[in-house]
Amino acid sequence: MTTPDQPRTPLAGVERALVIGLGASGAAAARALRDAGVAVTMVDDRPDHPAAAELADSGIEVALGVAPVQRVDGADLVVPSPGVPEHAPVLVRADQLDVPVWSEPELGARLFPRRLLAVTGTNGKTSTTELLAAMLRAGGLDARTCGNIGVPFTAAAAEAPADAVLVAELSSFQLRFVQQLRPEVGVLLNLAADHLDWHPSLAAYGEAKARLWHAQQPGDWAVANARDPLTRQLAERLAPAGRAHFDGAGAVDGHGVGVRDGALVADTPAFHGRVVALDELPLDAPHHRANVAAAAAAALLAGVPADAVAGAARAYHPGRHRLELVAELDGVRYVDDSKATNVHAAAAALHSAPSIVWVAGGLAKGVDLSALAADLGAVRHAVLIGTAAEELAGVCAGAGVPAQIADSIEDAVVAAARQARPGDTVLLAPACASFDQFAGYAERGERFAAAVQALRPTTAPEGGHGGEA
Template sequence: MNWQEQNILVVGAGKSGQAAARFLLRHGAAVTLTDKNINPPGPPVLQELQQKGARLALGEYPPVAGGGYTLVITSPGVPLSEPPLQEARQYGLPLWGELELAWRVTGAPVVAVTGTNGKTTTTTLLGEMSRAAGWRTLVAGNIGLPLVEEVENYGPGDLIVAEVSSFQLETALTFRPRVGLVLNLTPDHLDRHGSMENYAAAKARITLNQGPEDYLVLNHDDPWTRAMAPNTRARVIFFSRRHTLEQGVFVREGRVIARLGGREQEIMPASQIRLPGQHNLENALAALGAMLALSVPAATLAAVLRDFSGVPHRLESVAEIDGVLYVNDSKGTNPDASSKAVAAYDRPLVLILGGRNKGNDFLPLLQQAAPKLRALVVVGECRREIIQAARQAGISPVYEAADYRQVVELARRAARPGDVVLLSPACASWDMFRNFEERGEHFKQLVRALAGPEAAPPADTPGAG
């Protein structure tokens, strides 16, 4: 595309919108950056973009009609129902997401990871495996670094590992990963997608343009992901921790086995995978499937799995204080993610839940957690919903906190030596924080203050199965 001939409206001025605007300005396009939720003059980062030539339209959207726009690019956090996106479709203007923009200028093969839970862990793990295999590797996307920020710096001999969300995939038109992974599908973002069927359809767009030379890695144990197999032209690689597969990556008698291309090989004992929890065993199997498809030696992959301990804000051990382990799982932003965190521990739990509900039911999580709970601490916008579900699940005691300082204090009082205080909110963070990272960092600061300056962080997470 000749960007110098383009007049482009970028909708949403968060990380993705800023990255898209920077790329377009760098290539000579005329750029209008708009966000109805940011009042003028906007933060310094937007003012810097203005100084580089961007027109800012903050506080309200500019009309698309009469603007002379040739392309509209949307950030993933902007619903497709917003006026500029509706108008773009009405007037027949091309509508891309930042993912689609990045793909159009990508010169390297892409391994793309989606699913409800485990995306960040699996994406980070794949990045480590890729580097161990010798590739110059970019890890980006929904994981925090917008793809368009860096893709131009990578070429055919490199590898891009991208975390992609349902919001990003909604506006993907030509995106075609060499390997796509769909880890699992459980109810999430139903306030935006409206139904599980719509949510699954958005996730399935990861394979929309794949061909017979590409690969799609799917969770055989998840009916939603398994159902994608007949509808792709890519070569399917299943993974399973519950079943022995004719083709795929699976666990048999405690050992990880890959059976691909008519050849069976043992990768490693499952017990040697350092990541805690059965959900992380699934993430490891998925990553193995993707990397084996790219002909990475099994020994290289096993060495990474023995060493890789996880990512921040996902079952992250913060401190052990008076015999109580404090764990930050702030990335648990829906009940299914939190249920996996609860299942990872065989010790009594003081569980911290709450934030902004994304249209989910908390009762199944609380029913699962009830036998393990020493206490439940709730906080945030939807705490009354959680308290009601806790009563239905027969959970007691339940403590209600006004802020995270009180959360940590209530959890400290409730816990006994040998317990785990687990922050896994099952909710979005947007009622009190900018994102789950900020929530997790705040929790860690409070815990470390509680521990005192002499406290050392724990080693590997004890009690995780």
């Protein structure tokens, strides 16, 4: 296993730093820089923020309601929040002045080198990160999840003992601005059109993700999805170290973990053979099998014994709002997959049941939703919400799927219940972000679940119980 070498002077030449955004990752970056003796200015274009007073009292200059571009001049380093796109004026100005731009994980990796395994991709990042950490713990390691899951990377790295292993979920926003962050195993799960309001193109989005492997060295591993041509191509073109693959439905060529004879089977330098039977996994869904295969490949490549990997895979249950069964009423299953915030994730969910009443919609984030037309074969009816409702209605019409628009998630649940027949699944798989109507995907899922619980078991389908919708 590799251990990153700490640069002797990780902040050489950095006397003044500009941190953009007062969120959790920005605060973690600012505190770490302050503790390293750097003069820190934090800016946020919002006129107030609940964390501002505490940060200011701790010796950090806080400027609210200020355009960040006004503070670039004189800075030796810029650390942007994930919400700041690369075309933002502040980052354009930093580039003009040759001021380095590091994401918060890049800063943490430089200041606090730790053993690191990292996961990115369009979908499945959180589940795979959790699975991988559970496998490492089962193997006796002190594994700590961080990044987009729980604690900011820099805070986790600062607090972790030297022998801990960080397991980081990283976004394309964070990876776009890394140079020295070096995971000994970096997993790219999949790649599909998403966040094209932030990245200029799908190609740029993919290359940002692939920076996960940029600083890897001999002995490190890049793990890519064998069934996703884009991730395979990125690994072949950009991964400088060893390459392995995972496949939740078939065998893999070379190193990695795939499926053969009803089981996950591994071929890695340390282990070759059967890992765990598919029917022993707690969730029988294609995307979950793929996540387990990806996590198993990473864990085995990191030296975890196969029996520990198998035990953790058997014990793991996906988190909230991920194909979560909310209730079964009058023979209809109500499933919350609110975390399906993009086309790729929703498409996977739409193949999880044979007959679906689909609840979808929200903020499309600049993504073309028409690709979903090919995945509506199991959908009998759609109930649509949010700013993308009209666009999704057009997608449904093109696929011959009846659809209606509801004003709220509560109205959508009632409408879906009226359309549903015994044997159907009412599936919340929005294919969109939630921020047009909710604080986040979790609130959307909770309100869906509450609306389901408010249904009376005798809610009758249109045309009578069991009749034609």
